[in-house]
Amino acid sequence: MEFIQLFVSGLANGSVYGLIALGFVLIYKATEAVNFAQGDFMMFGAFITLWLTNTEYFGISFWLAAPLAMLAMGGLGYLLDVTIIRRMFGQSQTAVVILTIALGFVIRFVAGAIWGHEPQTLESPLAHGDLAVGGVVLGMADVTIIVVTALLTFFLFQFFKRTKLGLAMQASSQNQMAAYYMGIPVKRVQGLIWALSGVVAAVAGILFASKGAIDPNAGLLGIKAFAAAVIGGFGSLPGALVGGLIVGVIEPFAARFLPAGYSQIAPYALLLFVLIFRPHGLFSQVRTKKV
């Protein structure tokens, strides 16, 4: 029974990692860049929701605040692309990586300046209530997280596979110039994907904040989400989710069964193993062109 309990709590944590990792993968899939600030996006989205919902700030209904926060984060993502990221168009990945690390610093600073550095709790209706299934007790928040993450992954996967815009996004990442030739407005497509990943970050932030307190450094969770994205294979949406779940499940088990000090190493050690033995992740997207 303890086994199942650990497993389920791991699943819930892992879903949050998976959601942040989805944000990484979205941007990687469509722009070939990696957004190191995704964790900070999540933190910012959580804080906007908290700002709108909590009674000491605006105090509007959570169900109104959540979509508003998603909209705001989408707008922020688009704005960042138009003002900053787009100037890097065509430049190497490395430059964008360094740029987004810097962006993360700035976002963290701004959040700290607005909302302070004390941990705060979101007054979320998801935070209350338990679900007991045959002896295993599940928080309402955990159930919601798992369900929302699964749904979001499914829809995004379908979006990339079936819709015209999704295909355009994939095309513009694979070869920018060829995509232009095919009549795809590459820059606008990239703006849209940054907006979309902002929305996903907001969802992750809201769900994460429903589980516990947040502070401006919550964005550092992004590093674990990285592990998730890499384990799953950058560029694969289901991979991101699976990677997130693996990292999430490993954590409580490592904490329970490994000696203290070794447990927090586990996800990173796994990441290194995957990188060494399967450098492009479990759901590898790398194919060698046949001539």
Place this chain on the structure above:
Amino acid sequence: MRIHFKTSYNHDIRLFEDRFTLLKYAVLLAFAISLPFLIGDFYLGETTNVLIWAIAGLGLMLLTGQTGQVSLGHAAFLALGCYINLILLDKGVPFIVSFPLAGVLTGVIGTIIAIPALRLHGIYLAIATMTLSILADDIIVLTEPWTGGVMGMFPPTIDIFGFEIERWTTPDRFYYLVLAVTVACTLFYRNLLRSPLGRAFAAVRDSEVSAAAMGVHISRTKMTAFGISCAITGLAGALMGYFSGMVNNETFSVVISIQLLMMIVIGGLGTIHGAFFGAFMVAFLPQGLSIAKDWVGSGSVAIPGLETGVFGMILILFILFEPQGIYGRWVKTRIWFELFPFARKDMFKRQKSYLKTERLR
């Protein structure tokens, strides 16, 4: 404007372009040597800090700027160098042996780590090295019998044949030690660039395919780059340990890794000057900020995250408007004056480029 009419290959790869350049650097060195007589102990300490960061920057520059392999984990090698030096001293090895040995051992370990890392490209390498840096923190705690874990270690006074060097009581001697290491590393770096190995580094950075076609052994070159880079970084780490006076698992956090990478980007990737300019930036930013805060009148108010926030903003501005860093800006300004009034606006315009996926190869 000086025109260099090169008549032979040896002419092309001379250490100093002409006598004037040689004179410039000789004056700079003389100035650096006379510095302890010119400024107080506090600023001497800060300058020492700049030099240590510059050595670390040179180490990373060799890997990232010269060979094009991005590492977000060099703090791990700083830590490695620092701890190897301290542990050797603990075992009774004299400083004159333990210090170079710390560099060499760090280089060897770096090369070993590079073997699996060689299979990784671009972003994956960055993530793998970042993971190393995160793990280093935990490993230092786990290997507590040697490293002192959270309690940390206190570097002893440096003793070279009875000549004692200590950061606080004899800051000028410590400064000279660091200066000597800096000059040695810089000369080594500069000479390396003239050698076939240095040319191979640049070839690997610019295009792996063409480098391989020219007969460069890609993975061996990358491994060598990793090794030398880690060795220089290890030396910097050992000095950093002495400078901070106390090291524990948090001294060399992943933030230091990121800061180191950002430093060389701000300074100017792929240039020796860049490492120094960047080091100035990193070391004097906290001072500059506190002076600015005094000036605004909120000197006593502590704003957490201000430093990294401002650092991030400066970095964003640099990447957007001056991707070649401070050194690039300096070169452009100089050339503008040298060519006056014939400098054209688009002389340094970046070539338009389009990105292709790395997933299909």
